[in-house]
Amino acid sequence: MMTPEGDRLPFFVYGTLRPGERNHDVHLRGRVEAESPARLPGAVLYEGPGYPYLLEDPEGGPVRGELITALPSAYDRLLADLDVLEVYAPGDPRNLYERVVREVTLLDGTTSRAWVYVTAVRVAARLRASGAVIEGGDWGAFRSRR
Incomplete structure (x- = not known):
């Protein structure tokens, strides 16, 4: 499911941007209209260096996170800031x-299209070969067990 780069979709966050995590206040405070618990089917989390990696896997999931709806006045700047945080630039091999864009499911069973940052192919190959899966797909629960 493709969408034009200009679509103002909400964001599905699953790691350090979740409420209570270190990047939530830094990047989202004062820029968010709504936050709702959500799940992403067909994905798994892998341990990373202080943050998780999300890999798509038809047999995996769900990954737990939040659907973040940005304030309209903050959207463009937030999108740009999150792209920098996630080391993403359209078409960049690095x-x-x-x-x-993926469909996420809210707790009431409704679905929403959202931007999701998934691990780039070159990193995903390394993780699949030798990475550690975060069982249960919940970064917050994983961190609290450590």
Whole structure:
């Protein structure tokens, strides 16, 4: 499912941008209209150096996170800031993540299209070969167990 770069979709966050995590206040405070718990099916989390990697896997999931709806006045700047945080630039082979559109499911069962930062192919191959899966797909629960 493709969308023009100009679509103002919400963001599905699953790691350090979740409420209570270190990047939430830095990047989202004062820029968010709504935050709702959500799940992304068909994905798994892998351990990273202080943050998780999300890889698409039809047999995996769900990954737990939040659907973040930006304030309209903050959207463009937030999108640019998140792209920098996630080391993403359209078409750049050095990307750490790719920003893609996926359907996420809210707790009431409704779905929403959202931007999701998924691990770039070159990084995903390394993780699949030798990375550690975060069981249960919940970064917050994983961090609290450590």
